[in-house]
Amino acid sequence: MAATTGQRLSAFLPDPEATAAFGKRLARCLEAGVVVYLEGPLGAGKTTLVRALLSDRGYRGRVKSPTYTLVETYPGVVHLDLYRLADPEELEWLGVRDYLDGETIVLAEWAEKGRGVLPPPDLVVRLTPEGEGRRVTVTAAGPKGEPILRCLAQI
Incomplete structure (x- = not known):
C-alpha cells in the first residue's frame, strides 16, 4: 500500500474510505x-483523516472541523485549524500552550500561520489531490516522528 523512502512514506488513497x-x-x-x-x-x-483517527482512539462523539472555532478538543487530542488565524499571537488567547503539555497529541492544520507559537512538528502528513483520490505523504520531521513512520510502514 505504501512506499517508504528514508524518512518519508507515500501512498495513494483512492477515496474517502481509504483516507x-x-x-x-x-x-x-x-x-x-x-x-x-x-x-x-x-x-x-x-478532517476525514482526523475523524477516523479519533474514532480509532475510542471517541464516539461528533467530530467537526475547527475551521471557525480554530480549536476542538478531545480526550488526549487537540485539533487546530489555523486557516482563519490573522496573527500567531492569537494562539496565546486561545490557550494553545496549555495543550503543549507533552501528553496531548496536537493535530494542526495550516500550522504555518502559528509559526513562532506552535512547536515544530514531529510528523508532517500531507494530503494532495491526485486524480479522483489523494496522495498522502508522511514525513518524519523529528526524532519522535521516526518511530511513527516505522509503525505506519509495518501496518
Whole structure:
C-alpha cells in the first residue's frame, strides 16, 4: 500500500474510505505529546483523516472541523485549524500552550500561520489531490516522528 523512502512514506488513497483507513492506521502509531502538522488544500481530506483517527482512539462523539472555532478538543487530542488565524499571537488567547503539555497529541492544520507559537512538528502528513483520490505523504520531521513512520510502514 505504501512506499517508504528514508524518512518519508507515500501512498495513494483512492477515496474517502481509504483516507479514513489511513487515519485509523495513524491513530495506532501516535504517542502522547506528538505534534502532527496536517497539510493540504481545502477539501483534501484532513478532517476525514482526523475523524477516523479519533474514532480509532475510542471517541464516539461528533467530530467537526475547527475551521471557525480554530480549536476542538478531545480526550488526549487537540485539533487546530489555523486557516482563519490573522496573527500567531492569537494562539496565546486561545490557550494553545496549555495543550503543549507533552501528553496531548496536537493535530494542526495550516500550522504555518502559528509559526513562532506552535512547536515544530514531529510528523508532517500531507494530503494532495491526485486524480479522483489523494496522495498522502508522511514525513518524519523529528526524532519522535521516526518511530511513527516505522509503525505506519509495518501496518
